[in-house]
Amino acid sequence: MTTSQNTPADAPLPHVWPTLRARDARALIRFLVDAFGFEETVVYGNGDHVDHAELSWPLGGGIMIGSVRDNPEDPWPIQPGTTGCYVVTDDPDQLHARAVGAGAEITHPVYDTEHGSRDFAARDPEGNRWSFGTYRGEPRPR
Numbered sequence: 001m002t003t004s005q006n007t008p009a010d011a012p013l014p015h016v017w018p019t020l021r022a023r024d025a026r027a028l029i030r031f032l033v034d035a036f037g038f039e040e041t042v043v044y045g046n047g048d049h050v051d052h053a054e055l056s057w058p059l060g061g062g063i064m065i066g067s068v069r070d071n072p073e074d075p076w077p078i079q080p081g082t083t084g085c086y087v088v089t090d091d092p093d094q095l096h097a098r099a100v101g102a103g104a105e106i107t108h109p110v111y112d113t114e115h116g117s118r119d120f121a122a123r124d125p126e127g128n129r130w131s132f133g134t135y136r137g138e139p140r141p142r
Protein backbone atom coordinates (compact mmCIF):
# COMPACT_ATOMS: atom_id res chain seq x y z
CA MET A 1 0.00 0.00 0.00
CA THR A 2 1.13 3.49 -0.69
CA THR A 3 0.80 6.67 1.25
CA SER A 4 -2.11 8.76 0.07
CA GLN A 5 -1.36 11.89 -1.93
CA ASN A 6 -4.32 13.44 -0.08
CA THR A 7 -2.73 13.03 3.36
CA PRO A 8 -0.07 15.69 4.03
CA ALA A 9 3.05 14.66 5.94
CA ASP A 10 2.17 17.15 8.68
CA ALA A 11 -1.39 15.82 9.11
CA PRO A 12 -2.48 15.69 12.74
CA LEU A 13 -2.05 12.44 14.63
CA PRO A 14 -5.23 10.37 14.90
CA HIS A 15 -7.48 11.22 17.80
CA VAL A 16 -10.15 8.59 17.17
CA TRP A 17 -9.13 4.99 17.87
CA PRO A 18 -11.69 2.27 17.20
CA THR A 19 -11.15 -0.33 19.92
CA LEU A 20 -11.71 -4.06 19.72
CA ARG A 21 -11.69 -6.83 22.29
CA ALA A 22 -10.79 -10.35 21.19
CA ARG A 23 -10.95 -13.88 22.53
CA ASP A 24 -7.58 -14.50 20.84
CA ALA A 25 -6.06 -11.05 20.48
CA ARG A 26 -2.69 -12.27 19.24
CA ALA A 27 -4.34 -14.28 16.44
CA LEU A 28 -6.53 -11.29 15.54
CA ILE A 29 -3.47 -9.04 15.35
CA ARG A 30 -1.72 -11.51 13.01
CA PHE A 31 -4.85 -11.74 10.85
CA LEU A 32 -5.30 -7.96 10.57
CA VAL A 33 -1.63 -7.55 9.64
CA ASP A 34 -1.56 -10.41 7.14
CA ALA A 35 -5.01 -10.05 5.55
CA PHE A 36 -5.60 -6.30 5.60
CA GLY A 37 -2.16 -4.71 5.89
CA PHE A 38 -2.35 -3.10 9.30
CA GLU A 39 1.07 -2.51 10.85
CA GLU A 40 1.80 -3.76 14.37
CA THR A 41 2.95 -0.73 16.33
CA VAL A 42 2.98 -2.00 19.91
CA VAL A 43 1.69 -4.99 21.87
CA TYR A 44 1.74 -5.16 25.67
CA GLY A 45 0.88 -8.33 27.55
CA ASN A 46 2.15 -11.71 28.61
CA GLY A 47 1.63 -15.06 26.95
CA ASP A 48 -1.68 -15.22 25.12
CA HIS A 49 -3.11 -12.21 26.98
CA VAL A 50 -2.90 -8.76 25.34
CA ASP A 51 -3.38 -5.84 27.72
CA HIS A 52 -3.08 -3.24 24.96
CA ALA A 53 -2.08 -3.27 21.30
CA GLU A 54 -2.01 -0.60 18.62
CA LEU A 55 -2.11 -1.33 14.91
CA SER A 56 -1.42 1.52 12.51
CA TRP A 57 -3.06 1.94 9.14
CA PRO A 58 -0.59 2.88 6.37
CA LEU A 59 -2.70 5.88 5.24
CA GLY A 60 -3.09 7.19 8.81
CA GLY A 61 -4.99 6.32 11.93
CA GLY A 62 -5.18 2.98 13.61
CA ILE A 63 -6.99 0.68 15.97
CA MET A 64 -6.48 -0.59 19.50
CA ILE A 65 -6.96 -4.21 20.54
CA GLY A 66 -7.04 -5.99 23.87
CA SER A 67 -7.94 -9.42 25.16
CA VAL A 68 -11.47 -9.84 26.46
CA ARG A 69 -11.51 -9.77 30.24
CA ASP A 70 -13.51 -12.14 32.39
CA ASN A 71 -14.23 -9.49 34.99
CA PRO A 72 -17.71 -8.15 35.83
CA GLU A 73 -16.10 -4.85 36.86
CA ASP A 74 -14.32 -4.39 33.52
CA PRO A 75 -14.46 -0.63 32.76
CA TRP A 76 -14.44 -1.34 28.99
CA PRO A 77 -16.74 -4.36 28.53
CA ILE A 78 -16.78 -4.54 24.74
CA GLN A 79 -17.77 -7.98 23.51
CA PRO A 80 -15.57 -9.63 20.86
CA GLY A 81 -16.95 -9.45 17.34
CA THR A 82 -19.16 -6.39 17.88
CA THR A 83 -17.06 -3.72 16.16
CA GLY A 84 -17.47 -2.35 12.64
CA CYS A 85 -14.96 -0.07 10.92
CA TYR A 86 -14.66 1.70 7.58
CA VAL A 87 -11.05 2.00 6.44
CA VAL A 88 -9.81 4.16 3.54
CA THR A 89 -7.55 2.49 1.01
CA ASP A 90 -6.14 3.74 -2.27
CA ASP A 91 -6.40 0.32 -3.94
CA PRO A 92 -9.41 -1.73 -2.81
CA ASP A 93 -8.94 -4.27 -5.60
CA GLN A 94 -5.40 -5.09 -4.47
CA LEU A 95 -6.45 -5.15 -0.81
CA HIS A 96 -9.40 -7.41 -1.63
CA ALA A 97 -7.03 -9.84 -3.38
CA ARG A 98 -4.70 -9.76 -0.37
CA ALA A 99 -7.59 -10.42 2.02
CA VAL A 100 -8.88 -13.32 -0.08
CA GLY A 101 -5.35 -14.75 -0.28
CA ALA A 102 -5.09 -14.63 3.52
CA GLY A 103 -8.40 -16.46 3.93
CA ALA A 104 -10.58 -13.52 4.99
CA GLU A 105 -14.34 -14.04 4.90
CA ILE A 106 -15.52 -11.60 2.23
CA THR A 107 -19.06 -10.47 2.98
CA HIS A 108 -19.36 -8.19 -0.06
CA PRO A 109 -16.96 -8.36 -3.03
CA VAL A 110 -15.51 -5.22 -4.59
CA TYR A 111 -18.17 -2.89 -5.97
CA ASP A 112 -18.66 0.74 -6.97
CA THR A 113 -20.94 2.79 -4.73
CA GLU A 114 -23.44 5.45 -5.74
CA HIS A 115 -21.26 8.12 -4.10
CA GLY A 116 -18.19 7.31 -6.21
CA SER A 117 -16.27 5.00 -3.88
CA ARG A 118 -14.93 1.56 -4.67
CA ASP A 119 -15.50 -0.71 -1.66
CA PHE A 120 -15.55 -4.25 -0.32
CA ALA A 121 -16.50 -5.75 3.02
CA ALA A 122 -15.13 -8.59 5.14
CA ARG A 123 -15.42 -10.18 8.56
CA ASP A 124 -12.42 -11.07 10.74
CA PRO A 125 -12.14 -14.36 12.69
CA GLU A 126 -13.61 -12.71 15.82
CA GLY A 127 -16.69 -11.58 13.84
CA ASN A 128 -15.90 -7.85 13.52
CA ARG A 129 -17.07 -6.19 10.31
CA TRP A 130 -14.64 -4.33 8.06
CA SER A 131 -15.43 -2.18 5.06
CA PHE A 132 -12.58 -0.88 2.90
CA GLY A 133 -12.94 1.74 0.21
CA THR A 134 -11.74 4.87 -1.49
CA TYR A 135 -14.28 7.24 0.11
CA ARG A 136 -12.44 9.74 2.32
CA GLY A 137 -15.50 11.51 3.65
CA GLU A 138 -16.83 14.93 2.85
CA PRO A 139 -14.53 17.94 3.20
CA ARG A 140 -14.78 19.76 6.49
CA PRO A 141 -16.54 23.11 6.37
CA ARG A 142 -14.13 25.99 6.68
